[in-house]
Structures are given as structure tokens and as C-alpha cells.
Amino acid sequence: xxxxxxxxxxxxxxxxxxxxxxxxxxxxxxxxxxxxxxxxxxxxxxxxxxxxxxxxxxxxxxxxxxxxxxxxxxxxxxxxxxxxxxxxxxxxxxxxxxxxxxxxxxxxxxxxxxxxxxxxxxxxxxxxxxxxxxxxxxxxxxxxxxxxxxxxxxxxxxxxxxxxxxxxxxxxxxxxxxxxxxxxxxxxxxxxxxxxxxxxxxxxxxxxxxxxxxxxxxxxxxxxxxxxxxxxxxxxxxxxxxxxxxxxxxxxxxxxxxxxxxxxxxxxxxxxx
Numbered sequence: 001x002x003x004x005x006x007x008x009x010x011x012x013x014x015x016x017x018x019x020x021x022x023x024x025x026x027x028x029x030x031x032x033x034x035x036x037x038x039x040x041x042x043x044x045x046x047x048x049x050x051x052x053x054x055x056x057x058x059x060x061x062x063x064x065x066x067x068x069x070x071x072x073x074x075x076x077x078x079x080x081x082x083x084x085x086x087x088x089x090x091x092x093x094x095x096x097x098x099x100x101x102x103x104x105x106x107x108x109x110x111x112x113x114x115x116x117x118x119x120x121x122x123x124x125x126x127x128x129x130x131x132x133x134x135x136x137x138x139x140x141x142x143x144x145x146x147x148x149x150x151x152x153x154x155x156x157x158x159x160x161x162x163x164x165x166x167x168x169x170x171x172x173x174x175x176x177x178x179x180x181x182x183x184x185x186x187x188x189x190x191x192x193x194x195x196x197x198x199x200x201x202x203x204x205x206x207x208x209x210x211x212x213x214x215x216x217x218x219x220x221x222x223x224x225x226x227x228x229x230x231x232x233x234x235x236x237x238x239x240x241x242x243x244x245x246x247x248x249x250x251x252x253x254x255x256x257x258x259x260x261x262x263x264x265x266x267x268x269x270x271x272x273x
Contacts, residue, residue, distance in 0.1 A: 001025035004137045008145055012152060016097030020144055022137040024087045031059060031268040032082055032258055035214070035248050036074035038199055038207040040098045040106065042091035042116070044068045044128050044144075045084050051113055054079040059268070068116040068128045070102060072109025073198035075207060077248045079268060082258075089131060089140055091148065095166045096196035101151045106198035120151060162196045165189070169205045172212075172233055209233070210247050213240070214263045217255065225252065 004022040008014055031054060045051055045067035055061045059079050099106055102119050116124030127147060134140040161182055168178045178201070179189045193201045209232055216228050229240040244252045250266065258265040 001027075002137075004141065006141060008148070009142075010145060010149055013145065013148055016094055016100045016152070017148065018092045018094045018097070020141045021090045021092070022088075022141055023085060023090075024137070025085070027082050027085050029081060029083045031079055033077045033249060033266040033268060034074070034080055035077050035210070035264040035266065036207045037211060037264060038073050038075070038197065038204050039095070040073050040093045040109070040198060041071040042069075042093070042098075042144075043071050043113075044089050044131055046088055046128070046132060046140075047083065047086040049128060051084055052081050053113065054081075063113075065113045066115045066117070066128075068124060069113040070098070070109055070116060070119060072106065072112045072114065073204075074111055075199055075203050075247070076111060077250075078111070089144055091144060094163065096162045099196055100153055101148060105195055107194045110198050123147065123150065162193060165193060165201070166197060166204065166208075169201060170208050172209065175201045175205060206243060207247060210244065213244065213252075214255075217252070218257070218263050223252075 002024045006020055008017045008020065043051070049067035051065045051067060051069055053063045055063070055078075102109075104114075104119065116127055118124070120127070130143050130147070131140050134143045161184075165178050165182060168181070169175065175189075176186075179186050182189060184192070190200055193199075193204070197204055199207065212232055213228060216231065217223055225237045225240060229235075229237045232240070234240040234243065241252055244250075244255075248255075248266075256266060257263045258267050
């Protein structure tokens with residue numbers, strides 16, 4: 001697998017974009033769960049002009065979009081085809097960062113893939129073609145950065161309260177305490193957080209707690225579920241198992257990261273049970 005990852009070169013993008021990625025490799029075709037992270041991404045499939053997600057019994061229902069999309073924040077797992085990872089570029093936005101480039105409220109993109117032409121018009125419709133014309137991975141990422149600069153709202157400023165709140169929730173601090181620390185009314189905090197992050201604070205907190213659990217599991221030689229439940233603030237082991245399954249669609253004991261080692265990708269065949 002060949003991968004290039006870089007931070008944006010332009011200081012104007014730094015408050016909003018965490019990183020840009022190019023990936024290329026001969027990946028066997030298979031279905032896999034992508035577990036929720038609460039993050040937002042811009043994705044362009046350079047291998048084929050399509051993204052597919054699967055749902056329903058035996059993943060029989062297929063939802064297709066064109067190959068350039070905004071991937072909204074996920075609050076639950078989705079099933080994709082690994083062929084989409086054979087050659088693609090992506091933008092990882094900072095929390096709240098994507099609102100600087102897209103006029104629609106981020107909450108509308110929750111658990112969705114939005115085709116870029118619906119958001120950027122003709123610029124979105126030709127984005128994939130522009131990337132394919134660039135000769136090298138670095139050149140493709142430079143095109144991507146140029147396009148982002150073209151769509152950066154001139155007066156957009158980062159809402160500093162929301163990243164601070166997200167970091168606090170990431171550490172396991174309760175939503176009520178974070179709201180109190182910011183001095184906001186609960187409804188105001190929920191509205192601003194959902195507008196900039198795409199998820200309600202409580203849902204975001206659950207998703208990020210799941211990510212902490214995954215890190216604990218990958219670092220452990222053997223998994224003590226009761227200890228992990230206590231460490232991450234679950235009522236008990238049963239609470240952890242119930243929440244894990246609700247967010248991922250699989251039980252913790254069935255969790256096996258894909259062979260590439262990406263902890264948020266789980267081959268569908270490995271998720272039975």
C-alpha cells in the first residue's frame with residue numbers, strides 16, 4: 001500500500017483542515033464495516049467513479065453515489081466495498097472545519113454521503129477529472145488544496161468553543177459539565193455543536209468513547225471487558241456490550257480489525273456473531 005499524508009501548506013486552511021491523503025494499492029474486493037468516528041471527510045475515488053454503501057439483510061440494499069463526496073460524521077457503522085480504497089484522495093477536516101467550505105448545515109450530512117456537485121455545482125462535478133489529470137500523488141493533493149482555497153468562505157472564522165468542547169468530551173467529561181464550563185444554555189450548546197460537528201454532543205461523546213475502547217482493545221494482549229467498561233465510564237460490562245453493538249453493528253468479541261491494521265475497518269466476514 002502506497003500512502004501520502006500531509007498537512008495543508010496554506011496557513012489559510014490550517015484552522016479547518018487536519019490533513020490530506022493519497023492512497024493507492026491492490027486491495028482485494030470485499031465488504032467491510034467502517035466504524036463511526038464522528039469526523040467529516042471529503043473523499044474522491046480515483047479507481048472508479050462511484051462509492052457504494054450496503055445495508056439491510058445480507059447487505060442486499062446498495063446505495064450508489066458518484067465518486068466525489070462529502071462524507072458526513074458517522075454515528076453508526078456503515079458497510080462499504082474495499083475496492084473503493086484501491087486509489088483515492090481524501091481530506092480530513094478538523095472538528096467544525098468543514099463548515100468553512102460547505103454552506104449546508106453539517107447536521108444534514110450526518111451518516112450520509114453527499115455528492116460534491118450538489119454542494120459546489122460545476123466545480124464539484126469536475127473535481128474528480130481535475131485530480132485524475134494531475135500526474136503525481138503530490139500534484140493531486142496540491143489540486144485538492146487549491147480547490148479548498150477556492151471554496152473557503154472569506155469571512156469564515158473557527159468557532160473556538162466547539163473544538164474545546166469536543167476535546168473535553170473526548171476525555172470523557174460529561175455533556176452537562178462541558179456546557180457549564182462554556183457558560184452556555186444547554187439548547188444553545190447543542191445547536192452550535194450540531195451545526196459545527198454534525199452530531200449532538202451526547203451522540204458524539206458516545207462515538208468518541210467507542211474510539212477510546214477500540215484503542216484499549218488494540219493495546220491489550222487479552223481483553224478484560226469488565227475492566228475496560230469501568231475505565232471508560234460504562235455502568236457495567238453489559239452496558240459496554242450494548243453500546244458497542246448499537247454503534248458498530250457487531251459485538252465486542254467479534255471485533256477484528258482488517259488485515260491492514262486500521263482499527264475502524266472490520267471485514268464483514270469477520271463480524272458474524
